[in-house]
Amino acid sequence: MSYANSRIPSSAQAGVHEQLLRRVERHLAEPFRKPYADYNRAAFTESLAGWDGRAPLILDAGCGVGHSTIQLARAHPEHWVIGVDQSQDRLARRKPYPDALLPANMVFVRADLVDYWRLCHEAGLTLARHYILYPNPWPKIGHLARRWHAHPVFPFVAKLGGVLECRSNWRVYIEEFALALARTTGRTVGWEGFEAPAPLTPFERKYRDSGQPLYRVVCDLDADDSDTGGARARPTP
Numbered sequence: 001m002s003y004a005n006s007r008i009p010s011s012a013q014a015g016v017h018e019q020l021l022r023r024v025e026r027h028l029a030e031p032f033r034k035p036y037a038d039y040n041r042a043a044f045t046e047s048l049a050g051w052d053g054r055a056p057l058i059l060d061a062g063c064g065v066g067h068s069t070i071q072l073a074r075a076h077p078e079h080w081v082i083g084v085d086q087s088q089d090r091l092a093r094r095k096p097y098p099d100a101l102l103p104a105n106m107v108f109v110r111a112d113l114v115d116y117w118r119l120c121h122e123a124g125l126t127l128a129r130h131y132i133l134y135p136n137p138w139p140k141i142g143h144l145a146r147r148w149h150a151h152p153v154f155p156f157v158a159k160l161g162g163v164l165e166c167r168s169n170w171r172v173y174i175e176e177f178a179l180a181l182a183r184t185t186g187r188t189v190g191w192e193g194f195e196a197p198a199p200l201t202p203f204e205r206k207y208r209d210s211g212q213p214l215y216r217v218v219c220d221l222d223a224d225d226s227d228t229g230g231a232r233a234r235p236t237p
């Protein structure tokens, strides 16, 4: 497939999965207690080694090759920016700047987010900003549980606070994410289509250059909630 000919995920699922809210309810009722892997504990410690304990935190969850992490660190020089990905190969790929020009207020760590998010919560950390940019969509109907909002770790994502932003080129993913976040937090959560004149990530650039519509959820989890007309999910009957 050529560069600017990427496809929107194709799926037999045209709208929000009928099992989504039931699954989210279950994850809220049954805390997730999977043991942590040692390498994730070590990565968590490493990710905070350069932090002064005061700078507000930004997490770029599933940062891939890390271009977004670099842009976020440049845009927020007073913050400590952590790029986490499970793929060492992606993290190690050449950056758009020489090492000497990389911002000093960021770090990349290889970790599984399923542990990393829970370790952040267990340590009492809260985030100023939290990005989940173009997560793997898992568009097959039977793969619902692999989407982050339908995973048992999702309540921990919401507990980390801050401005949480998820972007995708699959509208259904973003609709589901908004609904699951609304149900998890009791907040009003909207979603929108958006343009990306200055793409934050390589996936965003590729989708934009392929002419695809892009979608996102942006939710300030620390704000006083006022009803602005977004999704407010209710428990399933």
Ligand SMILES: C[S@@+](CC[C@H](N)C(=O)[O-])C[C@H]1O[C@@H](n2cnc3c(N)ncnc32)[C@H](O)[C@@H]1O
Pocket (backbone or CB within 6 Å): 061, 062, 063, 064, 065, 084, 085, 086, 087, 090, 111, 112, 113, 114, 132, 133, 134, 135, 136, 201, 202, 203, 204
């Ligand atoms: C589609 S890529 C998007 C990468 C980047 N955010 C971008 O937009 O260019 C999804 C990324 O999530 C990472 N990922 C998936 N599951 C993960 C997990 N459990 N823990 C950490 N990273 C994960 C993958 O390795 C991959 O780099």
